Amino acid sequence: xxxxxxxxxxxxxxxxxxxxxxxxxxxxxxxxxxxxxxxxxxxxxxxxxxxxxxxxxxxxxxxxxxxxxxxxxxxxxxxxxxxxxxxxxxxxxxxxxxxxxxxxxxxxxxxxxxxxxxxxxxxxxxxxxxxxxxxxxxxxxxxxxxxxxxxxxxxxxxxxxxxxxxxxxxxxxxxxxxxxxxxxxxxxxxxxxxxxxxxxxxxxxxxxxxxxxxxxxxxxxxxxxxxxxxxxxxxxxxxxxxxxx
Amino acid sequence: xxxxxxxxxxxxxxxxxxxxxxxxxxxxxxxxxxxxxxxxxxxxxxxxxxxxxxxxxxxxxxxxxxxxxxxxxxxxxxxxxxxxxxxxxxxxxxxxxxxxxxxxxxxxxxxxxxxxxxxxxxxxxxxxxxxxxxxxxxxxxxxxxxxxxxxxxxxxxxxxxxxxxxxxxxxxxxxxxxxxxxxxxxxxxxxxxxxxxxxxxxxxxxxxxxxxxxxxxxxxxxxxxxxxxxxxxxxxxxx
Numbered sequence: 001x002x003x004x005x006x007x008x009x010x011x012x013x014x015x016x017x018x019x020x021x022x023x024x025x026x027x028x029x030x031x032x033x034x035x036x037x038x039x040x041x042x043x044x045x046x047x048x049x050x051x052x053x054x055x056x057x058x059x060x061x062x063x064x065x066x067x068x069x070x071x072x073x074x075x076x077x078x079x080x081x082x083x084x085x086x087x088x089x090x091x092x093x094x095x096x097x098x099x100x101x102x103x104x105x106x107x108x109x110x111x112x113x114x115x116x117x118x119x120x121x122x123x124x125x126x127x128x129x130x131x132x133x134x135x136x137x138x139x140x141x142x143x144x145x146x147x148x149x150x151x152x153x154x155x156x157x158x159x160x161x162x163x164x165x166x167x168x169x170x171x172x173x174x175x176x177x178x179x180x181x182x183x184x185x186x187x188x189x190x191x192x193x194x195x196x197x198x199x200x201x202x203x204x205x206x207x208x209x210x211x212x213x214x215x216x217x218x219x220x221x222x223x224x225x226x227x228x229x230x231x232x233x234x235x236x237x238x239x240x241x242x243x244x245x
Numbered sequence: 246x247x248x249x250x251x252x253x254x255x256x257x258x259x260x261x262x263x264x265x266x267x268x269x270x271x272x273x274x275x276x277x278x279x280x281x282x283x284x285x286x287x288x289x290x291x292x293x294x295x296x297x298x299x300x301x302x303x304x305x306x307x308x309x310x311x312x313x314x315x316x317x318x319x320x321x322x323x324x325x326x327x328x329x330x331x332x333x334x335x336x337x338x339x340x341x342x343x344x345x346x347x348x349x350x351x352x353x354x355x356x357x358x359x360x361x362x363x364x365x366x367x368x369x370x371x372x373x374x375x376x377x378x379x380x381x382x383x384x385x386x387x388x389x390x391x392x393x394x395x396x397x398x399x400x401x402x403x404x405x406x407x408x409x410x411x412x413x414x415x416x417x418x419x420x421x422x423x424x425x426x427x428x429x430x431x432x433x434x435x436x437x438x439x440x441x442x443x444x445x446x447x448x449x450x451x452x453x454x455x456x457x458x459x460x461x462x463x464x465x466x467x468x469x470x471x472x473x474x475x476x477x478x479x480x481x482x483x484x
Contacts, residue, residue, distance in 0.1 A: 014266045019376070019395045021369030022309060028368070028376045032392040038385055047383030054380045058308065061267055095308070103305040107269065108454065111298050114274035118295050133282065140275040148268050187463045193455040194467020195474070196448050202475030204441040207482060211437050215445045222449025223456070235446055236351055243344070243428055243439045 005072045005163050006036040013155065016064045025058035030068070037072045049075050052083055059091045060098020062154055066090065069162025070169045082167060093173040097182070102151065105185030110147040112192045114140035119199060248411065251324040254280075255407035256400050258316050263306065263361065264399050271316035274298035277323060284327050286334045289346040292440040293319045297350060299447030303454035314357035315350075321357075321407065322350035325414025333418045337425060344439045345425035349414055351443070360406045364399055372398075 012033040019028035031053040038049045059067065067090050074083045117139025121132050165172050197219055205211025218239070225231040258271030270276070273294040281290010297315035304312035326334045326346055334342045372395050379387040428439065455464050 015264065015392060015396070017267070018264045018392055018399075019368045019372050020263070021365055021373050023369050023373055025309070028373060028392070028395075031376065031380065031388060035385055035389050046385060047380075050380035050383060050385060050388065054377050099305065099307045103307060104454075108302040108451070110269075111272060111274055111302050112451065114272075115295055115299055118274065118278065118291055122291070122295075133278075133287065137275075137278060137282075140278070144269055144272060144275050151268070190455050190461065190463030191467040191470075193451050194464040194469075195471040196467075197452060198468055198471030198475045200441075200444060200448050202479055204444065205437060207479050214437055215441060218442055218445035219449035219452070222446040223452040225449075225453070232446075232450070233355065236443070239439070239442045239446060240348065240351075243442065244424070 005069065005159065008036045009033055009068055009072070010065070010156065010159055012036070013064055013068055013159065016061045024054065024056050026061070026064070027054055027057040030057045030064065033064070033068055034071055037068075037075055041075060045075075045080070049080055052080060055084055055087065057087060057091065059094035060102065062102055062151055063094045063098045063158050065155055065158030065160075066094060066162040066169055066173070069159045069164070070166055072163050073166035077166070079167065086167060086170060089170050090173055093176060097173075097176040097179070101179065101182055101185065105182065105189060106147055106150060109185055109189045109192065110143035112189065112196065113143040116192065116196065116199075117143075119196070119203075122203075248328060248408070251320075251328065251411055252404050252407050254324065255317060255320050255410075256403045258320060259314075259360070259403040259407070260396070260400060262314060262316060264364075264396065271320075272298060273301075273315045273319045276316060277319045280320070280323060284323070284334075286323070286327065286342060288339050289326070289334055289342050290323055292343045293323055293346050293350055296347060296440060296443045296447055297354060299444060299451055300351075301354065302447075303450050311358040311362055313354040314361070315354050317357045317360070317407070318350045318353035321353055321410040321414055322346050325349065325411045326418050328411065328415055333422050337422050340438060341422065341425035341428065343425075344428050345418065345421045347439060347443060348421045348425065349418065353410065353414075360403065364402055367398070367402070368395065 012035070016026050016029035016033060018032065020026055021028070031050065034049075034053050038046050038053070041049055053071075057067070067087055070086060070090075071083055074080055074086070117136040121136035161172070162169055197216075201212050201215040201219070204215050222232075222235060225235060258276065261268055261270050275294070277294035277297070278287070278291045281287050281293070284290070297319045301313050301315040306312050323346060326332060326342075326349065333345070337345060372391065376388060376391055379385075379391065452464065455461075
């Protein structure tokens with residue numbers, strides 16, 4: 001039987017979290033994305049493939065294509081039962097790599113870039129100029145578009161690599177932890193985050209020394225907050241209260 | 246802004262936030278300044294976007310975590326305060342409007358994950374058994390149809406909760422607006438306004454998120470670069 005990967009699997013993979021729940025997490029989205037592949041199987045094999053797809057599944061949503069692609073190869077070549085083992089082995093590396101690359105790296109990075117654009121707008125006179133506004137908005141748009149170009153590229157790459165590798169995916173996933181993009185996004189995020197505090201402190205207070213100190217103190221206090229769920233809301237409430245005095 | 250359009254925008258942004266795509270199209274730093282500009286309240290939109298985005302950058306949607314939803318909270322605040330003619334934001338001076346919008350959005354940011362929590366429980370208790378029964382019966386057509394129903398139900402719940410949140414903002418808005426109006430343009434102490442102080446809290450959080458990672462050395466290099474730029478700016482302005 002030929003291994004065919006319908007393009008609808010890609011579009012369906014966008015809804016991998018569509019029916020997220022605490023019992024099987026992304027398993028229903030995975031099942032739904034896999035349906036075009038299941039429908040290529042002989043009728044007597046479909047039920048077993050559907051039941052395999054309802055097993056627990058939770059990885060990073062952008063990298064779900066690796067296992068969907070591998071599933072297309074394995075189901076079509078009669079190796080469906082091995083898929084459960086591959087899923088169990090794959091979810092952790094895919095989850096960790098995706099979380100590090102996208103949630104902790106590229107997403108904050110694009111957010112900070114957008115934020116810097118507006119910060120420059122706020123401190124650049126004349127502030128009401130529409131051209132300044134559009135430039136700052138352009139930075140935010142470019143940051144979001146850039147993020148999505150990388151994100152969609154990875155979604156497609158994951159699907160095709162998974163299909164090509166099949167069972168060999170387990171070995172290839174180890175390589176993901178050493179992606180150069182992981183280190184690069186961490187460095188860029190560090191550099192740009194570092195820029196924000198001096199700019200905020202100097203410019204937010206309009207150069208007044210006491211204001212600079214107050215902004216710096218507030219930021220350092222927030223930076224050093226204890227890792228408790230109540231700490232940030234308490235600090236925010238204190239800021240509101242301080243302003244109301 | 247018409248209430249139906251406001252609810253539609255909230256619902257679409259919520260769907261993009263986790264169930265569909267996750268293209269981050271509703272991220273506060275992009276959507277709120279754009280929407281604020283379109284509605285004629287550019288500063289409220291800008292400060293909401295800046296503060297909410299930076300404040301929640303370190304909240305990561307990993308595994309079953311329920312991080313705050315800054316996009317939805319910002320939308321509820323901005324669109325809720327913009328309802329009616331003239332809207333509350335039209336009647337308030339710019340600074341008071343910004344403070345009021347922030348006072349509405351920041352608490353909502355931490356309340357918004359309850360919508361996601363409720364939807365996840367509905368998915369587990371209502372939709373999961375139906376999907377599993379369809380798979381057990383080998384009915385791939387029913388499995389296919391079920392996802393459409395899940396999305397419709399998710400959109401319905403998001404629209405309902407957004408409608409309620411907009412009503413809530415409309416009710417508490419005038420009260421918070423009086424508080425916002427009572428604040429001086431720049432704070433009585435140190436002449437700092439609320440938005441800058443909240444942004445300082447947010448940037449501190451961003452440093453915490455970054456300092457523990459590989460970017461530690463890069464963080465300090467960035468800080469040094471920022472210091473040089475800030476000094477040049479200060480010299481240019483005051484020397």
